[in-house]
Amino acid sequence: MKTSIAIIGAGIAGITLGRNLSGLADITVFEKSRGLGGRMANRRREGFSFDHGAQYFTARSPAFKAAAEQAVAQGHADIWPRAVHTLTTNGLVADSRPTEPRYIGIPGMSGFANGLAEGLEIRKEASVARLAPSGNGWALSDNEDRHLGHFDLVISTAPAPQTIRLMPETFSAHAALKTVKMSGCFTLMIGLDAQLDLGFEAARIEDPVLSWIAIEASKPGRSEKTALTIHSRNDWAEANLERDRGEVQAEMLQSLKRLLGKNFSTPAWLDLHRWRYANVERPVGQPFLFDPALGLGACGDWCLGNRVEAAVESALALSEILIARLQGA
Ligand SMILES: Cc1cc2nc3c(=O)[nH]c(=O)nc-3n(C[C@H](O)[C@H](O)[C@H](O)COP(=O)(O)OP(=O)(O)OC[C@H]3O[C@@H](n4cnc5c(N)ncnc54)[C@H](O)[C@@H]3O)c2cc1C
Missing domain, CATH: 3.90.660.10 (Polyamine Oxidase; Chain A, domain 2)
Known part of the structure; x- marks a missing residue:
């Protein structure tokens, strides 16, 4: 059975990550808004x-x-x-x-994000509010405690201050997130x-x-x-x-x-x-955050800079690590 991965956020980072991993894992992207693209908005x-x-x-x-x-x-x-x-x-x-x-x-x-998102499974108007440990993975739920699914790995691409609120205290990169x-x-x-x-x-x-x-x-x-x-x-x-x-x-x-x-x-x-x-x-200054033991990670522009391309670079760097993990699994 393929590894299941939840990606939080359908901005350019989430979509880039989803595209790179699809085929190797079962990907579900959760987006709280009605549209895709995040801050690439219209x-x-x-x-x-x-x-x-x-x-x-x-x-x-x-x-x-x-x-x-x-x-x-x-x-x-x-x-x-x-x-x-x-x-x-x-x-x-x-x-x-x-x-x-x-x-x-x-x-x-x-439109740029919409084009890249073709073929991805994206659940719109699905705001992830909580990650709870469940077996070897994570159970996701929304603000009204509705169950959104169980996943082996969870990656947040929400802006750092929103990612902090989602990640458990045990996430090894919590301190790095706080510096953003x-x-x-x-x-x-x-x-x-x-x-x-x-x-x-x-x-x-x-x-x-x-x-x-x-x-x-x-x-x-x-x-x-x-x-x-x-x-x-x-x-x-x-x-x-x-x-x-x-x-x-x-x-x-x-x-x-x-x-x-x-x-x-x-x-x-x-x-x-x-x-x-x-x-x-002030970015994190490293391309992505990943806790291999917990199966939790984060990426987005705030890792590297202040631009669309920084978000893409961050997502590409994290996908390399995840592809190696998926291929070694
Ligand atoms: C006003 C403004 C002007 C800018 N101008 C430029 C520019 O000219 N050139 C340039 O290169 N960059 C510019 N940027 C920056 C650029 O938009 C960002 O760097 C880039 O779009 C970030 O992409 P991202 O995927 O990392 O994050 P985002 O686009 O923020 O994507 C994160 C997504 O996560 C979703 N999300 C958050 N929390 C949850 C949750 N709990 N559950 C589900 N979904 C969630 C959000 O709705 C969002 O869609 C500008 C940004 C703004 C706001």
């Missing part, structure tokens, strides 16, 4: 489409570059060839043309009835509140409707995480007005998303 409302998490990804290792190019060939990804400027209160001060391809998912950022620091982010989504010419299509922002703005229609495969995605700074988000959402939105709009000279307070569509764990400030 939200569609009223004909507007927003990549409200990761904006694009780069692929530097040959393995990930090959995966990204394959996704382009299959229509799950494309290259976003537009310049990313820098915006300050003094105006547009720089135009940093891309020196390496900036990949995006098609038709939204989550992640920060939040607010994302403002603005949909407009009219076309908008800002003189740029994407910009990093130097401002006490905001850090990024993109016009979604500048990306290949997106809706023509004018949709703006704006990220706050991580340090500003951390200081305002528990603040009233209306106040957060108002302050972000005020900053936008100061920077662009435009008032977006009554657009056709306005929405705010709070990322509690958006970016990695």
